[in-house]
Amino acid sequence: MQTFPQAGSGTVVVIGGALKADSDAVWQRVVDEAGGAGAPIAVFPTAAYEPERIAAQIVAALSRCGAVAEVIPIAPHLTGVDLQARLHDPALIARVAASRAVFFSGGAQEYVVDTLQPGGQPTAMLEAIRSVFAAGGVIAGTSAGAAAMSRVMFRDAMDNIAVLKGLWRPGREYDRGLGFLRDGLLIDQHFLRRGRIGRMLPALHFLGCRLGLGVDENAAVVIQGAQLEVIGGSGAMLVDLGEATHDAALPAFNLRGARLSYLDAGDRHDLDSGVTTPAPHKLQGACIDPAAPGFKPADLPGRYFMDILGDGCMLAAMTQLLEGPEPEVLGLAYRAHPTAREPLPDVGFEFRLHRGPGLVGWRLATPGSQGCTVLGARLDVTPVRVASPLYTPLLAAAGQP
Incomplete structure (x- = not known):
C-alpha cells in the first residue's frame, strides 16, 4: 500500500503557473521557507517538454534569491539520459535527500507521477523527496508541479465542458498525486484564466472531496499544516462543498449551495476553523x-x-x-x-x-x-x-x- 507523508510535516508552495521570472515575492518565499541564503534546492524539470531550458530558468530565479539550486536530471524528455538509472542512482538520491527544498517545474503532471511513482508505487527518489518534507523542508511546484501535490490530482482533464458532462475516468482525467497535502483537498492551477471552476466542481463531487483550491496564474499559496497564505500577483479560489447538495434524479451534473471564496495576495485561511483573515492593508x-x-x-x-x-x-x-x-x-x-x-x-x-x-x-x-x-x-x-x-x-x- 502506498504511504504518504504526514500533512503538516513541512511547507508546500503551490504556484498557479505562468510565474513571471521577476515575481520575487514568490521565488523569495520559496528560498526563505527553505532556510534563506545558501539553502540547497533540488529542481526537478520532470514535467517539462523542454526540461533543459525550463530547469535553467528556475535555477536562475532561485539563485537570484540566494538559493543554491541544482538541477536533478530526471525527465522523460531529456535526451541521452538513462531515466531508470538516474531514478536509482544512490549519489543522486543522497543529494536530493540533503536538500532543504524540492521544486517541480510545469509541463504535464502525468510525467511527474508516471516517473516518480509508476503504477502508484513510490520510487526511492520519491522517498528521498518525501524525506525532505518530513524533515520540515519545502515542496514547491508550478502549474503541473502544483497539480501533482494533491493525493488525487487532475491528470488530463483539459476540457471543462466534457468534465461537467461526466467525462471522469481514473487514469485519464484524474490519477494519484504525490500526496503532500491533506485528504479532501484538491489542487488546480491556471484557475481563473482557464475557467477551471468548470472541472473543479464535478471533480470534488465525483471524488467525495470537500475542498478545492484553485490557484491563479502568477500567484502562489503557501500551505503549512492547516494554514494557507496567498502570495504573488493574483489570488486563489477556495471551493467548499461542505453544505452542497446534488439531485441524483437530474440527468446531468448539478449542485446547489457550493460556497466560493476568492483570496487575494496577503490573505490567510485556516482549513480547520474555516476562518479567513484578509491582508492587514x-x-x-x-x-x-x-x-x-x-x-x-x-x-x-x-x-x-x-x-x-x-x-x-x-x-x-x-x-x-x-x-x-x-x-x-x-x-x-x-x-x-x-x-x-x-x-x-x-x-x-x-x-x-x-x-x-x-x-x-x-x-x-x-x-x-x-x-x-x-x-x-x-x-x-x-x-x-x-x-x-x-x-x-x-x-x-x-x-x-
Missing part, C-alpha cells in the same frame, strides 16, 4: 457587506455571463454579486459548436451565484486598486437545454430592399 478599508444596514451598492451594469468559464469571468461575477445591486448573478457554460459525437450535445449549465449568510468582501484602500477579497458567495449549477445553433441571422422582411 485590506482591513484599513471598510468591509463590504450586502446584508448590513445602509449598504450602498456600486453602480454596476447588470451583466449576464454568456461564457462563465471565460478568462476571469468567475471572479468578475463574484465581484458583481458582492458590490452590485442584484442579489444574484447568472452565467452559462456550454459548447457553442458541439460535434456529432458530443455527449449531451444540447446540454449546458447555468451558474447562479447568489447571496447567502456570510457574504462579505474587502477592497484595497488605495483608490483605483483592483485587489479584492470575496468570501462566502453561494453557487448553484443547473443543467439546461441550449439551442443549436444558439442564434441565427436576422433576414430582411419580404418585399424589403
Whole structure:
C-alpha cells in the first residue's frame, strides 16, 4: 500500500503557473521557507517538454534569491539520459535527500507521477523527496508541479465542458498525486484564466472531496499544516462543498449551495476553523457587506455571463454579486459548436451565484486598486437545454430592399 507523508510535516508552495521570472515575492518565499541564503534546492524539470531550458530558468530565479539550486536530471524528455538509472542512482538520491527544498517545474503532471511513482508505487527518489518534507523542508511546484501535490490530482482533464458532462475516468482525467497535502483537498492551477471552476466542481463531487483550491496564474499559496497564505500577483479560489447538495434524479451534473471564496495576495485561511483573515492593508478599508444596514451598492451594469468559464469571468461575477445591486448573478457554460459525437450535445449549465449568510468582501484602500477579497458567495449549477445553433441571422422582411 502506498504511504504518504504526514500533512503538516513541512511547507508546500503551490504556484498557479505562468510565474513571471521577476515575481520575487514568490521565488523569495520559496528560498526563505527553505532556510534563506545558501539553502540547497533540488529542481526537478520532470514535467517539462523542454526540461533543459525550463530547469535553467528556475535555477536562475532561485539563485537570484540566494538559493543554491541544482538541477536533478530526471525527465522523460531529456535526451541521452538513462531515466531508470538516474531514478536509482544512490549519489543522486543522497543529494536530493540533503536538500532543504524540492521544486517541480510545469509541463504535464502525468510525467511527474508516471516517473516518480509508476503504477502508484513510490520510487526511492520519491522517498528521498518525501524525506525532505518530513524533515520540515519545502515542496514547491508550478502549474503541473502544483497539480501533482494533491493525493488525487487532475491528470488530463483539459476540457471543462466534457468534465461537467461526466467525462471522469481514473487514469485519464484524474490519477494519484504525490500526496503532500491533506485528504479532501484538491489542487488546480491556471484557475481563473482557464475557467477551471468548470472541472473543479464535478471533480470534488465525483471524488467525495470537500475542498478545492484553485490557484491563479502568477500567484502562489503557501500551505503549512492547516494554514494557507496567498502570495504573488493574483489570488486563489477556495471551493467548499461542505453544505452542497446534488439531485441524483437530474440527468446531468448539478449542485446547489457550493460556497466560493476568492483570496487575494496577503490573505490567510485556516482549513480547520474555516476562518479567513484578509491582508492587514485590506482591513484599513471598510468591509463590504450586502446584508448590513445602509449598504450602498456600486453602480454596476447588470451583466449576464454568456461564457462563465471565460478568462476571469468567475471572479468578475463574484465581484458583481458582492458590490452590485442584484442579489444574484447568472452565467452559462456550454459548447457553442458541439460535434456529432458530443455527449449531451444540447446540454449546458447555468451558474447562479447568489447571496447567502456570510457574504462579505474587502477592497484595497488605495483608490483605483483592483485587489479584492470575496468570501462566502453561494453557487448553484443547473443543467439546461441550449439551442443549436444558439442564434441565427436576422433576414430582411419580404418585399424589403
